[in-house]
Amino acid sequence: MKKNVLILGAGFAGLELTTRLSASLADEVHVTLIDQNDSFVFGFSKLDIMLGRRSSDEVRLYYKDIAKDAVDFHQERITSIDPVERRVGTEQGSYEADMLAVALGADYDPAATPGFVEDGFEYYSVAGAERLRDTLPTFDSGALLIAVLGEPYKCPPAPFEGAFLLHDYLTVRGVRQETSIRVSGPMEAPVPIAKEVSQPILQGMIERGIEFMPRSRVIGLDTKVRVAELEGGERVPYDLFIGVPIHRVPAVVEASGLAVDGWVPVDKRNLMTRFPNVYALGDVASAPVAKAGVFAESAARAVAEDIAARLHGTGPSAPFDGAGNCYIEFGGQLVGKVEANFLSGPKPTGRLLGPSREFAREKELFTSSRRERWFTG
Numbered sequence: 001m002k003k004n005v006l007i008l009g010a011g012f013a014g015l016e017l018t019t020r021l022s023a024s025l026a027d028e029v030h031v032t033l034i035d036q037n038d039s040f041v042f043g044f045s046k047l048d049i050m051l052g053r054r055s056s057d058e059v060r061l062y063y064k065d066i067a068k069d070a071v072d073f074h075q076e077r078i079t080s081i082d083p084v085e086r087r088v089g090t091e092q093g094s095y096e097a098d099m100l101a102v103a104l105g106a107d108y109d110p111a112a113t114p115g116f117v118e119d120g121f122e123y124y125s126v127a128g129a130e131r132l133r134d135t136l137p138t139f140d141s142g143a144l145l146i147a148v149l150g151e152p153y154k155c156p157p158a159p160f161e162g163a164f165l166l167h168d169y170l171t172v173r174g175v176r177q178e179t180s181i182r183v184s185g186p187m188e189a190p191v192p193i194a195k196e197v198s199q200p201i202l203q204g205m206i207e208r209g210i211e212f213m214p215r216s217r218v219i220g221l222d223t224k225v226r227v228a229e230l231e232g233g234e235r236v237p238y239d240l241f242i243g244v245p246i247h248r249v250p251a252v253v254e255a256s257g258l259a260v261d262g263w264v265p266v267d268k269r270n271l272m273t274r275f276p277n278v279y280a281l282g283d284v285a286s287a288p289v290a291k292a293g294v295f296a297e298s299a300a301r302a303v304a305e306d307i308a309a310r311l312h313g314t315g316p317s318a319p320f321d322g323a324g325n326c327y328i329e330f331g332g333q334l335v336g337k338v339e340a341n342f343l344s345g346p347k348p349t350g351r352l353l354g355p356s357r358e359f360a361r362e363k364e365l366f367t368s369s370r371r372e373r374w375f376t377g
């Protein structure tokens with residue numbers, strides 16, 4: 001009798017876990033994958049949308065195209081999760097699972113920063129990136145402030161990537177001289193994992209005349225005079241405000257009792273929650289790694305191996321290594337590669353290679369290989 005594995009969320013983590021279970025355990029498990037959307041969009045594709053390089057239709061990967069053994073996809077909004085009974089409710093019905101994997105990612109809470117909804121922009125959602133794309137052509141002069149509004153947040157290099165790409169965008173439009181670009185946030189350094197990652201980013205900012213404001217968290221906007229208010233009381237004027245919104249677990253996860261102090265605690269070796277046979281992986285978990293697709297993917301590998309080890313009674317599988325490589329665009333078609341490892345050594349390590357055109361090609365390959373792996377049988 002096949003075991004029922006229910007995977008909640010078809011993002012980086014859910015798609016990778018589905019792919020691995022279908023590839024290695026199709027005779028032993030049946031996978032039901034549920035997501036509220038009809039398609040997946042890579043986080044970095046939102047930068048393409050913001051810049052008008054690609055439309056949202058062009059970057060969508062439709063779940064109806066998933067063709068995998070022992071996998072069903074259901075487009076439904078999840079409304080309840082009972083981790084004790086492993087029972088899940090949706091707007092259409094309910095599901096029970098032998099093994100439950102919660103991979104519902106992180107939601108945004110723009111209203112938590114006063115003034116942001118009224119006078120701010122963001123490129124962390126498809127709708128936000130589209131709205132910004134339509135506004136950018138009207139920005140000809142003045143101060144652009146990109147502000148990280150709270151930690152943790154997805155893809156630590158993404159605010160800096162946005163700054164580099166907007167520098168290029170304004171340069172091409174011939175208005176860069178009339179504008180200033182600043183990036184602010186609560187963090188000490190752009191990507192605090194290691195100075196070997198932050199230093200080249202800081203250098204790239206200096207070369208492009210972009211200012212970094214460390215330990216500077218914007219707590220609200222005075223929209224009448226267009227001033228951002230910092231935690232320490234300072235006031236920073238802006239003409240265009242782009243925020244990385246405060247992140248939270250989705251409301252359905254909060255209501256389930258799975259989250260503690262904001263995120264879902266897990267055993268860092270195999271991503272199991274405190275509830276038997278309930279895993280949490282990707283951005284929703286408080287695993288000690290950055291919130292990024294590559295770590296969601298390596299977490300999925302650890303969960304797939306743990307499920308296989310339990311089914312076969314072979315003893316513990318190799319622990320989650322918290323390792324992954326991701327890419328950061330520097331503009332001018334140059335891409336840097338961040339190699340990070342959060343769990344293998346006594347402390348996290350990281351370095352940034354490039355930027356180069358070779359890594360730009362590698363990033364394209366990264367994208368096309370996932371499209372191929374996740375959607376075809």
Ligand SMILES: Cc1cc2nc3c(=O)[nH]c(=O)nc-3n(C[C@H](O)[C@H](O)[C@H](O)COP(=O)(O)OP(=O)(O)OC[C@H]3O[C@@H](n4cnc5c(N)ncnc54)[C@H](O)[C@@H]3O)c2cc1C
Pocket residue numbers: 008009010011012013014034035036037042043044045046047076077078079103104105106123124125154155158250252281282283284291292293294295296326327328
């Ligand atoms: C601008 C930007 C750039 C980025 N660049 C990179 C990068 O270069 N490299 C990298 O590794 N990462 C990058 N990231 C981060 C990456 O996108 C996320 O960390 C990754 O998607 C997390 O995977 P996940 O599976 O945990 O969550 P997600 O991919 O967010 O998936 C969660 C899924 O759960 C679904 N869901 C949520 N609630 C419900 C519900 N109630 N019912 C049904 N479904 C629900 C959502 O629809 C979603 O499909 C970037 C992110 C952004 C915003």
